[in-house]
Amino acid sequence: MDLNYTDIHAHLADPRILPLAADILEESRSRGVRGILANAARVGEWPDIVRLTANPLVYGALGLHPFFVEEWYDGLIGDLRRALRAEPRCVAIGEIGLDFYRGRTDAARQMEAFTTQLALARELNLPVILHNRKAWPEFFDVLRQAGLPARGGVCHHFSASIEIARQALDAGLYLSFCGPLTYPNARRLKAVAAYAPLDRVLTETDTPDLPPERYRGQESRPFHVQDVVRELATLRGTTEPAVAQQVETNFLAVVGDGVEWWRGKG
Numbered sequence: 690m691d692l693n694y695t696d697i698h699a700h701l702a703d704p705r706i707l708p709l710a711a712d713i714l715e716e717s718r719s720r721g722v723r724g725i726l727a728n729a730a731r732v733g734e735w736p737d738i739v740r741l742t743a744n745p746l747v748y749g750a751l752g753l754h755p756f757f758v759e760e761w762y763d764g765l766i767g768d769l770r771r772a773l774r775a776e777p778r779c780v781a782i783g784e785i786g787l788d789f790y791r792g793r794t795d796a797a798r799q800m801e802a803f804t805t806q807l808a809l810a811r812e813l814n815l816p817v818i819l820h821n822r823k824a825w826p827e828f829f830d831v832l833r834q835a836g837l838p839a840r841g842g843v844c845h846h847f848s849a850s851i852e853i854a855r856q857a858l859d860a861g862l863y864l865s866f867c868g869p870l871t872y873p874n875a876r877r878l879k880a881v882a883a884y885a886p887l888d889r890v891l892t893e894t895d896t897p898d899l900p901p902e903r904y905r906g907q908e909s910r911p912f913h914v915q916d917v918v919r920e921l922a923t924l925r926g927t928t929e930p931a932v933a934q935q936v937e938t939n940f941l942a943v944v945g946d947g948v949e950w951w952r953g954k955g
């Protein structure tokens with residue numbers, strides 16, 4: 690049986706794979722992928738993502754990743770607002786959030802960039818695609834103080850504890866799982882994926898990173914969500930079609946319909 694798969698978080702504009710994007714999208718389509726949200730990390734990727742949304746498989750998320758907070762400039766929010774308003778298939782703000790993995794020297798700037806982009810998401814009624822590493826207390830503080838947009842948000846590559854998962858679900862967020870869910874030693878992650886309500890679960894690849902177990906050592910590709918769906922079905926004692934169908938419904942709820950978004954952003 691042919692299933693429909695969706696990837697809520699792929700970096701199709703990453704310089705490592707951008708030249709291959711046309712082939713990757715054709716491969717994705719032929720393997721049953723029915724939707725990909727292409728996420729930006731840096732401002733320079735925004736025009737490439739806009740261009741990629743010409744492919745009917747692709748939706749776009751524009752934003753500035755915390756790794757690249759030094760790229761922040763005074764007019765960034767104005768440029769982001771204009772880009773999102775101009776492009777009906779750019780339907781989310783991402784990838785945004787906090788990352789203290791390499792230390793906290795720019796924590797204040799990261800929190801300001803995160804807060805400001807959240808405010809724009811509320812203004813434009815767009816969902817947010819969230820990155821977080823080693824910063825959960827600050828992450829929830831910012832969400833409490835700034836507030837999530839009504840269209841909610843997605844914890845991309847969720848990999849924290851059940852307690853954090855519960856907090857994220859209580860905040861109204863989706864949890865998105867990718868390649869590492871299939872690693873044999875990922876016991877804590879598998880427990881979270883079995884625990885989360887299926888109507889709050891998404892699949893992703895973080896293409897070109899985080900490949901599933903059987904592709905380890907290679908770049909990931911959007912069709913690798915097949916392995917994540919299979920793992921979710923096993924962990925939850927259900928079928929792959931049941932998982933794929935609900936995850937597609939969740940994906941569509943996040944990205945919406947281009948026409949609807951266009952009106953919402955007017």
Ligand SMILES: [Zn+2]
Nearest residue numbers: 698728784895
């Ligand atoms: Zn990412």
